Amino acid sequence: MGDRTAFRTCPLCEALCGLELTLDDTGAVTRVRGDVKDPFSKGFICPKGATLGSLDGDPDRLAEPLVNGEATGWDEAFEAVRQGLASVIERHGRDAVAVYIGNPTAHSIAGPLYVAAIVKALGTRNLFTASTADQMPKHVACGHMFGDPLAIPVPDLDRTDHLLMLGANPLESNGSLASAPDFPGRLKAIQARGGKVTVVDPRRTRTAALADEHLFIRPGTDAFFLMALVHTLFAEDLVASPEHLAGRVNGLDDLRAIAVDFAPERVTPVTGIPADVIRRTARELAGAGRAAVYGRIGTCTQAYGTLNSWLVDALNVLTGNLDREGGAMFPRPAHMPVYRRKKPFTTGRWRSRVRGLPEVNGELPVATLADELETPGEGQVRALVTIGGNPALSSPNAARLDRALAGLEFMVSVDPYLNETTRHAHVVLPPPRPAQTPHYDIALTGLAVRDYARYSPPVVPLPDGRPSEAMLLARLAMAATGADGDPAALDEVIITSTLAKATALAGSPVHGREPDELRKMLDSGTSTEQRLDMMLRLGPYGDGFGADPSGLTLTRLRTEHPHGLDLGALKPRLDEVLCTTSGRVELCPSTFAADVDRLHAALGAPQNDGTVLIGRRHLRSNNSWLHNVPELVRGSNTCTLQLNPADAERIGVAAGDTVRVTSRTGTVEAVAEPTDTVMPGVVSLPHGWGHDRPGTRTAVAREHAGVNVNAVTDEQEIDPLSGNAVFNGVPVTLEAVSPAPVS
Ligand SMILES: Nc1nc2c(c(=O)[nH]1)N[C@H]1C(S)=C(S)[C@@H](COP(=O)(O)OP(=O)(O)OC[C@H]3O[C@@H](n4cnc5c(=O)[nH]c(N)nc54)[C@H](O)[C@@H]3O)O[C@H]1N2
Ligand SMILES: Nc1nc2c(c(=O)[nH]1)N[C@H]1C(S)=C(S)[C@@H](COP(=O)(O)OP(=O)(O)OC[C@H]3O[C@@H](n4cnc5c(=O)[nH]c(N)nc54)[C@H](O)[C@@H]3O)O[C@H]1N2
Ligand code: SF4
Ligand SMILES: [Mo]
Numbered sequence: 001m002g003d004r005t006a007f008r009t010c011p012l013c014e015a016l017c018g019l020e021l022t023l024d025d026t027g028a029v030t031r032v033r034g035d036v037k038d039p040f041s042k043g044f045i046c047p048k049g050a051t052l053g054s055l056d057g058d059p060d061r062l063a064e065p066l067v068n069g070e071a072t073g074w075d076e077a078f079e080a081v082r083q084g085l086a087s088v089i090e091r092h093g094r095d096a097v098a099v100y101i102g103n104p105t106a107h108s109i110a111g112p113l114y115v116a117a118i119v120k121a122l123g124t125r126n127l128f129t130a131s132t133a134d135q136m137p138k139h140v141a142c143g144h145m146f147g148d149p150l151a152i153p154v155p156d157l158d159r160t161d162h163l164l165m166l167g168a169n170p171l172e173s174n175g176s177l178a179s180a181p182d183f184p185g186r187l188k189a190i191q192a193r194g195g196k197v198t199v200v201d202p203r204r205t206r207t208a209a210l211a212d213e214h215l216f217i218r219p220g221t222d223a224f225f226l227m228a229l230v231h232t233l234f235a236e237d238l239v240a241s242p243e244h245l246a247g248r249v250n251g252l253d254d255l256r257a258i259a260v261d262f263a264p265e266r267v268t269p270v271t272g273i274p275a276d277v278i279r280r281t282a283r284e285l286a287g288a289g290r291a292a293v294y295g296r297i298g299t300c301t302q303a304y305g306t307l308n309s310w311l312v313d314a315l316n317v318l319t320g321n322l323d324r325e326g327g328a329m330f331p332r333p334a335h336m337p338v339y340r341r342k343k344p345f346t347t348g349r350w351r352s353r354v355r356g357l358p359e360v361n362g363e364l365p366v367a368t369l370a371d372e373l374e375t376p377g378e379g380q381v382r383a384l385v386t387i388g389g390n391p392a393l394s395s396p397n398a399a400r401l402d403r404a405l406a407g408l409e410f411m412v413s414v415d416p417y418l419n420e421t422t423r424h425a426h427v428v429l430p431p432p433r434p435a436q437t438p439h440y441d442i443a444l445t446g447l448a449v450r451d452y453a454r455y456s457p458p459v460v461p462l463p464d465g466r467p468s469e470a471m472l473l474a475r476l477a478m479a480a481t482g483a484d485g486d487p488a489a490l491d492e493v494i495i496t497s498t499l500a501k502a503t504a505l506a507g508s509p510v511h512g513r514e515p516d517e518l519r520k521m522l523d524s525g526t527s528t529e530q531r532l533d534m535m536l537r538l539g540p541y542g543d544g545f546g547a548d549p550s551g552l553t554l555t556r557l558r559t560e561h562p563h564g565l566d567l568g569a570l571k572p573r574l575d576e577v578l579c580t581t582s583g584r585v586e587l588c589p590s591t592f593a594a595d596v597d598r599l600h601a602a603l604g605a606p607q608n609d610g611t612v613l614i615g616r617r618h619l620r621s622n623n624s625w626l627h628n629v630p631e632l633v634r635g636s637n638t639c640t641l642q643l644n645p646a647d648a649e650r651i652g653v654a655a656g657d658t659v660r661v662t663s664r665t666g667t668v669e670a671v672a673e674p675t676d677t678v679m680p681g682v683v684s685l686p687h688g689w690g691h692d693r694p695g696t697r698t699a700v701a702r703e704h705a706g707v708n709v710n711a712v713t714d715e716q717e718i719d720p721l722s723g724n725a726v727f728n729g730v731p732v733t734l735e736a737v738s739p740a741p742v743s
Contacts (some may be wrong), residue, residue: 007035007562008456009439010049011107012622015174015181016441016448017041017049018564027460029053029435039566040452041181046174047620051631052434060628060698061416062430074467080427082479084410085122088383095353097480098126098372098381102389103134103623110431112442113531114473115387117490119362121480125350126372126381127363133394134297135177136722137305139361143345144589145313147579149361150446153313153328154178155292156570157186157449160326161195162288164281166222166312167298167728168199171206172617176296179441179448184210186449196288198281200225200273201298202614203642203684204677215281216679219614220729221271222295223304223599225278226311227262228271232282233318234259240286240320244572249317251588258588258596266603272679286319290326293319298614301727305719307599310592317587322574329570330577333446334453334542334552335535339507344581347721353379357723365723366395367715373404383410385480387473392420393624393690396717396725397665398710402693414472417625418697420690429476431469435460438468440532451571453541454564455532455557470528491527495519495534502538509544518545523554541567595721609681611647613661613730615709616684624688627701639706640673642684643734648674651734658737661685663712663730669737670707683734685709687727 003022010017018038022031032052034045065077072080088096099119105111119127131139139149155163157180168176170183180186187197187210199208200215200222208214217225233239234256264275285291293315299308313328321327332338348358354371357364364372369391372381384405392402405411405424413425422428431437439456462468467475467487474487499515502508510518523533533554536542543551557565580586620632627633641659653659653672660669661683670685678684689706691698709727717726 003030006459008459009441009454010052011104011434011439012048012052012626013174014176014179014444014447015041015183016179016444016452016454017044017046017181018454019045019049019052021053021435021459023435023459027435029056035563037563038454039564040448040450044182044185047632048622048626051629054629054631055626056433056435058628061433062418062428065430066418066428068426074465077427077429078475078479078484081412081429081476082482082484084412084426085383085480086482088410092382093379094123095125095379096381097122097124097383097385098128098369099124100366100369100384100386100389100391101129102387102391102394103130104388106443107441108388108469109438109440109442109528109532110469110473111388113528114470114477117477118385118387118473118480121477122385125359125364128366128369129363130366130389130394131361132363132365132367132723133301133396133725133727135300136360136724137300137309137719138177140306140347140722141309141313143347144591145310145586146577147344147581148342148577149345151330151577152177152447153316153322153330154447154449154570155294156326156329157183158189159569160190160290160292161193162285162291163187163190163195163197164200164285164291164293165197165207165211166200166295166308167300168294168296169201169205169207169617171210172619177447178294179444196284202679202682203616215273215277218270218272218679219612219682220302220304222299222302223307223311224262224267224603225271225273226308226315227259227599228264228267228278229282229285229315230255230311230318231259231262232264232279233286235263236283238282238286239318242320242324244324245317245320245322245585248574248584250582250584250586254588254593255314258593261600261603270603285315290324291319291321292316292326292328294328298728301725302729303717303719303726304599305724306721307592307595310589314587317585322585323572325569325572330573331446331448331570332451332540332573332576334451334539334567335440335442335532336446336540337502337508337535337538338540338576339505342579344579357718360723365718365725366391367718367723367725369395370397370401370404370715373401373407382408384408385412385476386421386425387414390419390421390624392424393688393708393710395715396710396713396727397715398708399666400715414469414476417628419625420693420696423693423695429472431472432462432466433460436462438528450569451567452564453536453552453557453567454561455554457558468526468528488527491531495522495531498534509538509542509547513545521545525554529554591721610731611681611683611734613663613709613712613732614682614684614728616642616686618686621686621688627689627691627704628698630700633700633704637671637704637706639670639686639689641670642673642675642678644678644680644682645674645676646680647683647734648672651736653736660735660737661712661732662735663714663732665714666711668707668709668711683732
């Protein structure tokens with residue numbers, strides 16, 4: 001036997017690149033290249049994908065479960081989980097167990113298919129996820145505007161002629177809430193066809209440098225800028241009245257009335273963007289044939305996150321670009337049935353115990369997790385389940401949360417690493433290597449700029465007795481109910497109930513058929529694969545269990561399209577998506593209109609004098625957990641404090657000196673990197689670093705520890721409508737550390 005080649009989707013970021021893996025006869029991944037036959041990514045790859053082999057073969061990856069730090073068998077580990085959870089639930093009730101779900105859970109097939117069962121089995125209201133450190137404002141905005149928090153329009157990158165991009169840096173991040181392999185190439189293509197790309201960012205990022213125009217904006221003030229764009233469209237009679245939206249939009253007059261107060265001249269002192277530039281930007285947006293406004297994490301993780309997310313899509317509506325080719329469109333993922341009607345979106349069905357923060361999308365803000373752990377009384381959280389998350393580094397005021405984790409009665413983590421978070425866990429359940437894991441991107445194909453499906457079976461078989469992450473999570477769901485047994489039984493229950501519902505529902509492709517008959521038709525693979533097969537067959541491109549013999553099945557996807565299946569450019573589909581009570585797009589939801597009061601208050605008293613902190617991403621990193629890959633941390637330190645040369649001079653530091661950054665919550669010391677790519681008055685530190693904690697097992701990361709920016713972000717500051725964390729625009733003070741410590 002010699003080398004062999006296998007193909008799979010890269011699970012690391014949202015770009016969904018197809019990879020070509022070379023494996024040796026031991027099953028080790030020896031080389032990774034872009035899969036040139038993937039119809040979506042066409043061979044594109046980034047440094048993270050290219051080093052997937054090192055990640056896959058990382059000697060620090062846990063091979064066995066840990067119970068109190070000791071390697072054990074799976075049965076013992078699950079028994080410890082069953083007992084640990086049962087004991088807390090018995091004594092303190094169901095809400096005493098909290099769940100935290102992290103980012104990689106959205107990049108797996110297992111996360112989206114099994115996590116809900118765990119939360120349901122626990123019966124807790126204390127669900128927390130990385131979404132409230134990320135995109136929750138977008139869910140709330142889309143929930144109120146379109147009725148469905150998952151109906152997130154994406155910029156139709158490949159057909160637009162004008163892209164206004166705020167708070168996104170796809171040249172480093174490879175894109176987010178817009179899955180587009182080779183995002184940089186797609187931006188260049190806009191320019192090549194004569195279009196324009198404008199970037200709004202407090203830093204001149206690599207994306208801003210590539211763009212035709214870059215507008216520096218004072219952090220946290222996008223809502224004012226966006227309001228002034230809306231104002232200008234109305235004031236200059238530039239609002240489009242496209243036929244395809246006629247009679248389908250509510251709230252135009254309300255929005256016009258609100259925007260009256262936000263003339264460009266009034267927002268200039270707050271945003272730092274000249275009034276004539278704002279007017280020109282609005283005119284260009286309205287004048288471009290096909291335009292899209294796209295806001296990403298820089299616009300979400302700030303105090304006006306929901307207002308920003310709303311106004312981005314309000315602009316897409318006002319310019320006639322919503323649900324139109326080249327505008328902002330709704331993807332149509334192959335696994336998502338379109339016949340199911342959803343209940344209109346609402347928030348606040350319950351509230352957090354300590355701060356009274358409203359539930360959003362079934363969860364509570366991670367910004368209040370430490371409160372729930374630390375504050376004594378009825379309902380205090382005593383046990384925690386983490387799945388693919390590292391909140392001890394990633395959450396706002398993570399240092400406080402890290403301390404609180406140490407006080408838990410019981411904690412279980414599903415994670416391949418013993419890291420800053422999982423070192424607190426009594427039980428760690430490691431999922432297998434990426435090469436041993438199947439992939440279908442359930443979460444991200446719903447955000448892709450083309451309709452696309454790809455199934456990657458595991459390229460290396462699992463060792464005997466080792467559960468897939470899917471079965472691991474299913475068994476965890478069972479343990480949470482106090483039971484044990486064959487985890488595949490969970491899938492059987494879900495398949496039976498889904499087929500029963502689908503056959504009973506008028507409008508479904510299998511209406512009136514026998515569930516048993518359909519059950520027998522399912523793919524012959526694992527129970528996870530059977531669930532995916534069911535979803536694809538009930539989906540918009542599916543075979544409807546034979547109703548459309550040429551339609552999609554998992555078997556067909558796997559055998560006929562091993563490099564992925566392109567299902568075409570995005571199609572207008574507002575009618576399929578809309579599920580507001582009114583049946584129309586709500587352009588000016590009353591909760592958003594009420595929150596504009598905060599903008600009015602700030603307009604009256606602009607506070608522009610202090611220094612504020614923002615984040616940044618680097619191409620060779622991914623949140624907190626790729627720092628154990630030697631190739632990715634090699635070279636110069638990227639965990640530096642970027643600051644404008646004028647600010648460096650003011651506090652008396654030069655490149656390489658140490659700066660102390662202090663906020664309400666704490667202090668970090670970081671190496672100064674003066675650069676005029678950052679606005680004066682703004683400093684930037686990346687997140688995901690700080691790997692110097694005791695008790696972890698990530699040797700390479702420890703050598704490149706960096707500092708944790710979330711020691712200075714503030715868990716008390718949130719976007720009130722979504723509960724989202726505020727990582728950008730954090731007030732800080734700077735001070736030169738002298739003498740500079742030798743490192
Ligand atoms: N200051 C600041 N803080 C931020 C941000 C910021 O911009 N600035 N960004 C925020 C954003 S957008 C996000 S999404 C969050 C991320 O927050 P988290 O999701 O809490 O953190 P990650 O660093 O992504 O941690 C991922 C964890 O998953 C584990 N893991 C990796 N692969 C797998 C797998 O296949 N299965 C399982 N079960 N686990 C796996 C890793 O070992 C690691 O422990 O951070 C947020 N924090
Ligand atoms: N290489 C790499 N790729 C990643 C990740 C990673 O850590 N590293 N993380 C992944 C995850 S979890 C996510 S959510 C995505 C995020 O993907 P992106 O949203 O593209 O994330 P960033 O690269 O952080 O870009 C955010 C930009 O917002 C700017 N910004 C900060 N404050 C403000 C503000 O107030 N207003 C405006 N207009 N801009 C502001 C920052 O300077 C930064 O350039 O990336 C994903 N991809
Ligand atoms: S861009 Fe994202 S999906 Fe593509 S290879 Fe890099 S990490 Fe993987
Ligand atoms: Mo994220």
